[in-house]
Structure formats: C-alpha cells, structure tokens
Amino acid sequence: MTFLAQEPTLADFGQDPWWLVLIKVVFAFAFGLLATLLGVWFERRVVGRMAVRPGPNQLGPFGLLQTLADGMKMAFKEDILPRSADKVVYFFAPVISVVCAVTALSVMPFGPMVSIFGHQTPLQVTDVSVAVLLVLACSSMAVYGVVLAGWASGSTYPLLGGLRSAAQLISYEIALGLSIVAVFMLSGTMSTSGIVAAQGERPEVEFFGLNVTAPGWYAILLFPSFVIFFIAIVGETNRAPFDLPEAESELVAGFMTEYSSLKFALIMLSEYVAMVTMSAFTVTLFLGGWRAPWPISIWDGANSGWWPMLWFFGKVLLLVFVFVWLRGTLPRLRYDQFMRLGWKVLLPLNLVWILVLAGWLKTQGWEQADRLILYGAVAGVVLIVTLIWPSRRPAPKPTLAEEVNDRPPGSFPLPPLDLQVPPSPRTQRIVAEREPANLADTDSREV
C-alpha cells in the first residue's frame, strides 16, 4: 500500500469524529508529559557527559526511571504554603504555566495526512488560520504563571525573579514576533500546516542573472531570522544562559523559591513542556516541519504515511539537545547585557533584515535593468551615509605635563612626577637561621 505525499490544508481540519479528536488530544498531552519525563533524564545525562561524570544511572536501564522516581518523591513531600502568600494566586500560578505550555502543542503538525481506523486525517490536533499567533498568545500568557508565582509567594527573591521575568519575556517576545514576520512574508500564511507545506516547495530564485533552485527550508532561506528566533526562544523559555528569573546564584531559585511538592513539580513540568513546544515550533517554522531531511528525502515514500512523525521527533530531539548544550556550555548573562542584546542588537537587526527581504521580494518581478539600478542606488546611499557619518573618535588627550601645567594656582602640591624613591638603608632582609634537616635519619618517629 503506497501513500501519496498529502499536504493537509485548512479545509481538512474540523472533519474528525469526536473519538479521533479525543485520541489526538490525549496523544498531544501524553507527548508533553513523556517529553518532560525523558527530557529531564536526557538533560541530566547530557550535562553529566559534558561535565565528565555519569549522571543518573541507577534506576532502570541507563537511569531512565530517575525522573519518575523524582516525580513520585515530589508528590509525597509536604506542600508548604508560606504564611504571607496570596493563597489563590499562589495555587493558580503553576496551573497557568502548565496550561499555556500544553495548549501550544495543539497546533503543532506532527505529520501529514494519515489513515487512522479508516479516517483520512492530518496528524495534528487542530489548525486555524492564525495558528502561529496562537502559539505566541500561549507564550505571552505563560508569563503570568512566572510573574504571579513570584508575586504570590510573598517574599523578596521570588518577587525579584518575577519582575525580571516580566521584563525579560516581554522584551524577547518582540524579537520573537518580528523574526516570524519573515516566515509569513515567504509562506503567505499563518497556519502551521500551511507553513510546513510552503517549505516543501523549492522556489526558483534569480540571483544576479543565475537561476538557482533555493532550498525549501526557511532556516537556510531566512538564516538571520532563524538565528534571532532561536536566541529569542531561549530567552522566552527561561533557559540558560538567559535563566535570569531563576538565577540560583543571585536569587536562590527566583520565582519558584517558595514552591514545594506538586506545585513545584508543575512548574518543572511547564518549563520542560515549554522547551519541547518551542523546539517543535522552531522545527515547524524553520526546519521543514515533518519533512525528511536531505539524504532521506531522496526516497519517495519518506514524506508520506507515518514516517514523517519520526523525522519530526528526530528534529525536535536535536533542538532539545541544542538547548541542553547551551546550558552546559554558556555562563549566565548579566541582566543589563541581556537586555542590551534584546533591544539594541536583535531588534534593529531584525527590522533591517525584514526591510531587505521585503525589498528583495518586491523587486523579483521587475526588469533586470530596473532592479540593478535600484540595488545600486541603495548601495550608494548606504555608502554615502557611512562616509559622512560623524566620527566617534574622541579628541586627543593632553599629555601629563600639559595637564600639570594647566592646573590653576593654589592647587594641591604634586611631588615631582619622575621621582624615584631610593631603598631605605634601614630595611634589611631578615633571614631565619634554622637547623639543617637531618635527612639520613628517616626512622625517627614523630610522636
């Protein structure tokens, strides 16, 4: 039985019977939970390997059950409610985090159209025409979980962590949103399945008179967007090196300091689910979604049936590894450096890149001569502006002698600047006279 590569469109969604919807929802939720269980183990093993130590290796094969054991332990611990906590908000904050992280999984395309019990259905819980914005909405609502957890704990360090995260996540959401704009411009759609479908086409690009078949993946076509997007999602998921809201060396554990037992487990769960969700989001937007990577894609059947789910999971795993790799490698940034990176580097870069891309796309249909004239004019303007841009070189500093001569009368007296203090004749090296050690007498015991 052979399947043809079948791209789901928006019309394919909303046709499933209720039991199929239930299966898909439960699958997506179980995927989130399982990814957390395995993700914590994976992270500890990989970081352990990078730190030249074994990592958890006692429970189960390769220590696979360690996270399960930790989870059980957490469930049986005492649930501490600080006296100064705001009880309702304190309870709801971790719930908000988890709900937002899991909801975003519902629009991730795991694969193309498949047949489940005779029903042709896309391997995706649902899709809407603004699915990408829905993920952004979820991640912006997830900020509430962190901020409210910090505020409701009623102590200082969590509050500081909450305030930091509010500023951090809002700043990086802007860079995140802007880097997706380039994807919208190329694909012409905001639905996740549509973006994956758009990455299957290999556009013919005219590059200075040469017709080149460009690769379909947006990670290559829109490389600057991809880099900015990945940096932004590391900031958005509070992962190292941007884990300032929970910086343990400055804020104990930041917003989650006062949490314990199951509520703490929920916070951990939401963090790892968010990491997996954001990896899946990156795969969908930039890495071709469920499409097979190059050497496998030569095989015709690679992009049909259930196989694509395997490629999808492989890519997600690769990105999760990059997250862990970053954590094992980079030290935490200082807060002002982090903010400067977001607002003064990522944001302007993004805007310039979108402008360049829009100009490029707009001029694709033009005559060759017109285009060359326009590019030349733009290059000329840029050159002229760089030439006449005011130099930032400071005026030469006066020498020391000039500075000394310029001092007003009545200034504090200065010693001669070339003064060399001779060594004092009274100073003598004191050498202690000691008994020479008796090396031959090795038998003597000290009592």
Add this chain to the structure above:
Amino acid sequence: MTTQTVLAAAGSVPGGEAVTFWILAPLALIGAIGMVAARNAVHSALMLVVTMLCLGVFYVIQAGPFIGVVQIIVYTGAIMMLFLFVLMLVGRGVSDSVIETLRGQRVAALVLGVGFAGLVGTGLHRALADSTAVGLTAANAEGNVQGIARLLFTKYVLAFELTSALLITAAVGAMVLAHIERRREDRMDQAATMKARFRPGNYPGPKPGPGVFATSSSVATPARLPDGRLAEQSTPEILPVRELTAEDTTLKGTEK
C-alpha cells in the same frame, strides 16, 4: 471557519457558539465586577485579565480569529503585564481603604453605573435588534487576516500610521522625561575623581564624624571644630542642625 462565516452571515447562531457564549459571558461579567470590587490592586488586574481573555474568545467565535488572538497577545499578554509590573513594584499587601471619603459616593456610583449601562444597552438593543449582519462573507472572502491587512494598509493607512506615530512619540517622550543616563564623557573614572578631590577649595580629607566634641553622640548633632565652631559638613544634609537644650538632655524620669 468557513462554515462559521456562512452561518454567522445567515443570522443564526450555531450551537457551539451559543454554548461558548453562555459559559464565557458570566465569566467575563464576574471578571468585570470583580475588577471593580477587588480591594487588592493585583487581584483587580487579574480579574481584568479574565475579562479580556473571554473577549478574545468571543472575537474568535464571531469569525474574527485574528483580532481575537491579537487581543490576547497585545492586551492580555503585554499591556496588562506591564500594569502588573508596576503594581508589583508598588508592593504587595497594599489594599484600598474601605473608608468612604465622600458620603454616599458608593451608592451614587452604583446607581449611576447601572443606569448608564441600562441606557446604553436598551439603546443598542432598539437600534440593532431588527438588523441582520451582512457582508461578513465578502469581508472574509480572501481570509480574515488578508481582509484586515487590505483595509489597514489601503483605506485606513493614514489613521494607522498616525496612531503608531502618536504611540511612538508618547513612548519616546516618556523616555526623555524619565530616563537619566550620564554620557560617557561625564562618567568619572578614578583619576578624574581624585583630581576633583584635590581641586582647590575642596577639602581632600575625610569629613569629621558627627558628635565629635559635641554634647551628644546623635547623628544630628554636628561636630565641633578645634576653635569651637560647628562643622556643618559633619551632618547629613537631610538632617536639620540643632543644639540640644537643657530640657532635652535632662533625665526624663523613665529610668528607675
């Protein structure tokens, strides 16, 4: 979404939409009332968040998915979050007092508010009850997002750009008014600090500590110079200089 559009255009309300409305509308109302009633500012803001979320879902089920999601991202995610940020800086546990400064203010506000809501509600109902919605299919013909984009960047482009210019001006103005950053040239390095210290007219040594040779060891009591004058530099500027009177220095009779 396409089926939804058709149904909404025909004027009937599909079952799913009605169920969603009757679940979320009470929630939105509770949120709105709770926002006014809550005494803690952060609780108030959270109630407003609930109402905004419900409004976002209402937009989505009325065949406007873009505006619904943007409502959640922009209003709930960014603007309310900034509000919360400020409220949290104010400090937790700060609640409004329940004391009425104007007598009867609460009752008057309640009556006027309900009256105003009734006026607006009945007016809207009488004006719109018989009219049927038309043109939704035409507006959403090439997709909801594309339809909004076409209007925003052709017919209303001037209003849109003016609004964004106004917002940017406001943001830059707030920055200019509130932000103080020393220029790099004005920043003092160690050498410059030392030069300023030894500039003529500035006493380079440490300032005399308060209470030296004085009648009391209080921080507010200035030190005395060797010739008996008071050293003004020895007290912090915010503290007034005062000499203790004899009455101040006598025992109060509390020590037994």
